Amino acid sequence: MGIHALPIYALHLADNALVLGHRNSEWTGYGPILEQDIALSNIALDQIGQARYLYQHAARLMNEGAAAQGAGGVTPVTEDSLAYGRDAWDFRNCLLAEQANGDWGKTILRQFFFSAWQFFFYEQLQHSRDSELAAIAEKSHKEVIYHLRWSSEWVIRLGDGTAESHSRMGKAMDDLWKYTGELFSPADYERKLSAPGIAVDLAVIRPLWEERVQEVLMAARLGGQRSDWMQTGGKQGRHTEQLGYLLAEMQFLQRAYPNCEW
């Protein structure tokens, strides 16, 4: 695998979208009511579509890099080999994305934290000096507006709902809050790319995310005390045990029958 920062950055973004998209797709057929099952499945579809553009971009960059280094004869990577052929330590997604679904409330809160990040992130990435990343961001941002509004409204409905839904959202806060810090903690490849205007400067979007999240949590009566301690490592390939189970299921068919198509 190339050691250059740009393909790794594209992979990081692709892995975020694929892993959370896959998690959401686990709800398909199991949602609490049909309309919301369809809503989350639609969001999963958007995310997996965005992941495909990002993997295709990463694959192109990696193959060009290999060719430039004279690595002729090496099998080129594809969007599929990147999604199905790497193990957990090669994935660069944030830990938040891989956390298990839990109940509906936890899934909704995970989506809200992530969509709020992606909303401001894609807004900035549209100005990237990498024109392909900018185009993917422009396309994806429009889709994330729906994800953000849908998940925000559900966080409020459940947090400010019944005693049962409120207590479950409190539990989801305890489970997930510690994974939000990583969204704004830049990896080496992000630092290298943000100075030349390719990657998003996470410090720019942090206050925007905090403001939006605070507004929604207050309306959901979830604005209480929180621990400041944050868990990180996903962007460097150090994952929670959750990712292994996800990959075991997602990659099974390609591992058992390599390159199979139907």
Place this chain on the structure above:
Amino acid sequence: MVKNDTIWSLLETVNDPEVPVLSVVDLGLIREVRVNNEELEIILTPTYSGCPAMDLIRMSIRMTLLEHGYENVKLTTVLSPAWTTDWMSERGKEKLKAYGIAPPLPSQQVCRPALFQREEAIECPHCHSYHTMRISEFGSTACKALYRCKDCGEPFDYFKCH
């Protein structure tokens, strides 16, 4: 010499597999047709990133052009500027309505992240009442929302503005 107009009219016969009354031209998916000597280049853009119909649409375009003798066809996908329902043709909107799907409103009202927005007034494609309510802003495909008419009682799809 191949005429640009000929290609556009052939593309008007290629329909969306999910909403078969709309052609790829009605949907605004075709951004440009380039004729360079004997090579055709079709520049197209996807609706939603995850739309599973795109692969089939690309194949249908190829097949239709091949049937009319155009073998040397290049399909180029562009993402920017991002597709919007404002590119849907007026004829397409009429066809949608006749098919029982409410066409997208020109307003970009819902394309903002503000919470608990007032619902758009969507006309029921069956009885033309505006006394309708949204059931879910996500429907049977990425491009649609689910509504119900409070007068005739029928549920219907709304091709949501994007």
